[in-house]
Amino acid sequence: MNPKTLSHWLAHIERLHPTVIDMGLERVHAVKRALGLAPSFPVIIVGGTNGKGSTCAMLEAILAEAGYRVGCYTSPHLLRYHERVRIDRREASDRELRESFAEVERARGDLALTYFEFGTLAAMTLFVQTGVDVAILEVGLGGRLDAVNAFDADCAIVTSVDIDHVAYLGDTREAIGFEKAGIFRGGKPAICADAVPPESLRAHAASIGADLREIGRDFGYDTRRLNWRFQRSGADAVVLPYPRLRGAFQLSNASAAIAALDALHDRLPVPESALRSGLLNATVAGRFQILRHAPSVIVDVAHNPHAATALAHNLECSKTGGRTTAVFAMLADKDIEAVIGVLKGRIDKWLVADIHEPRGATAAHLTQALRVQGVDAPIDEFATPALAYRHALANVDSANDRIVVFGSFHTVADVLREEATSPARLTRQQPAASHACA
Incomplete structure (x- = not known):
């Protein structure tokens, strides 16, 4: 199988699996091993019911302003598949996508990957090959059984927990919270920007020894007329410009992004100037x-x-x-x-x-x-x-x-x-x- 164009590739990967959604990590882990994907750069995974895309955009912009080569994988796209895969804030080209798809195709053998699984593996293949300094991965659905969770997060973020995708995640915040907490890792920072997190999320973080940091307890924000303040626990507040992304809930997303960067400061130091310019430059289509x-x-x-x-x-x-x-x-x-x-x-x-x-x-x-x-x-x-x-x-x-x-x-x-x-x-x-x- 060797499609010649990106549209042919996308049609091919849409046909591989009989269903659009098939929760589980076995297929992704198998192909990941076949590809030898072992990223040496930090990985930030962003999950949550809402706010994932905005949080990814702010992380991407801030880290780029700090001088890092950033790989960012998000979904779904609005107009072009290229929107899903970005390096240095540039959409991946047709050639880059085709070549990374071909790598996954060779490695998968007879395994029928879903569209999202195939795309996730291709994106990480491209990030590894191009030598990014950090990768930001947006969860597609849930967290625990989502394809991006085949990669260990050096820092995981849950932006919010609410009712959605009940057929796959459950019909209560407690059930959904457990699914979303599945992206946490033991001994690694786990950021929660939900003001009232489900007990299931807290319990899972405790059971695996994740370093859970909650908004309102470990970090937070307050607003002023012309600016806002990010508050670190036990430290002086940082006065920042309002994000370019509109909407009151963006301050919660911005706070989660900054808390994650604080947690990764030893590996990815970010000056305050990059926080400011990143917030002013981050954009994402379709959010107010x-x-x-x-x-x-x-x-x-x-x-x-x-x-x-x-x-x-x-x-x-x-x-x-x-x-x-x-x-x-x-x-x-x-x-x-x-x-x-x-x-x-x-x-x-x-x-x-x-x-x-x-x-x-x-x-x-x-x-x-x-x-x-x-x-x-x-x-x-x-x-x-x-x-x-x-x-x-x-x-x-x-x-x-x-x-x-x-x-x-x-x-x-x-x-x-x-x-x-x-x-x-x-x-x-x-x-x-x-x-x-x-």
């Missing part, structure tokens, strides 16, 4: 990202109740005085009614759309869920999020109105593709002037 102004267009991949709560809070903190129209589409196996329940008071009109994926909810399903939740605002149905977005742009009443696109990575990706072909230029996401609502 502002595409346009007057009217404002905001895209957010919020797809579970916890993320919807953050989105609702951010919308409340950035009122425009006009009407808010939602472009809304979700996957059917998510908690659609709970997401609606959190956001329904912030939306004046709903434009719901089909997602043309096997797990996608139909617009009719979303309309029914909205009515069950007591939404009496106008609802229109569309075949795709892009069509809903076009309608929203064409029916804006004033420059003070806003359009909020949310519900899924698929939803945001469809609108970003539509926006990319629009004659109107995208507005670069700007740093927030104030996080007074934090």
Whole structure:
């Protein structure tokens, strides 16, 4: 098997395994051994229900500003697979991805890896071959049985614990907390940025002898009008600029990233200047990202109740005085009614759309869920999020109105593709002037 193009490779690895998700580490460990993957550089693994991507982005930016060659592996991507694999804040090229895929293909033999397993091994192969100074790996699902957990974390971060992926992780915070704590390692720093961590997470950390550091106990933050302070336990606070990434919850993510870097200071010393510049330069698409102004267009991949709560809070903190129209589409196996329940008071009109994926909810399903939740605002149905977005742009009443696109990575990706072909230029996401609502 020798695909000639990246698209052929991606089609090939999608077909290898009969299911998209097959939890377990046996296959990954076997191919890892065959590849001889034994990274000598520090590995930071980032898990959690929400906030993983933002935390990875801040770690990546800060470490790059400190002069390190950083490998970063995240998922899912919005528009291009290349987004998942970055070195020195540059997306991997077609050639680099093809060559690393070929290495995994040769090593796997008859083992049928999942798409994510194959991609994880390929990313680490590339990081080892290019000699990065540090690798940041984002958990795909859960933690304990996720493919990135085949690699031992020199520092592990759990950003938050909430209900999501119940079919795989359980339907309680205690069950999910145990799964996420699986990325911790004995004798290694384990950072938890959840303000009320499940006891299962604490118990697992204690049982393996991990160095658990909790927000609110071992580190924390407080806010001011023009800046914020990161507080180390028993040390002076560090005054820092607000992150370029918008949203009140980003301070929790930033604190987790800094706590992790503190824990790795002996191997990866980072000056305070790099903290400042990294926070100001870190970006990640689809997280309360502002595409346009007057009217404002905001895209957010919020797809579970916890993320919807953050989105609702951010919308409340950035009122425009006009009407808010939602472009809304979700996957059917998510908690659609709970997401609606959190956001329904912030939306004046709903434009719901089909997602043309096997797990996608139909617009009719979303309309029914909205009515069950007591939404009496106008609802229109569309075949795709892009069509809903076009309608929203064409029916804006004033420059003070806003359009909020949310519900899924698929939803945001469809609108970003539509926006990319629009004659109107995208507005670069700007740093927030104030996080007074934090």
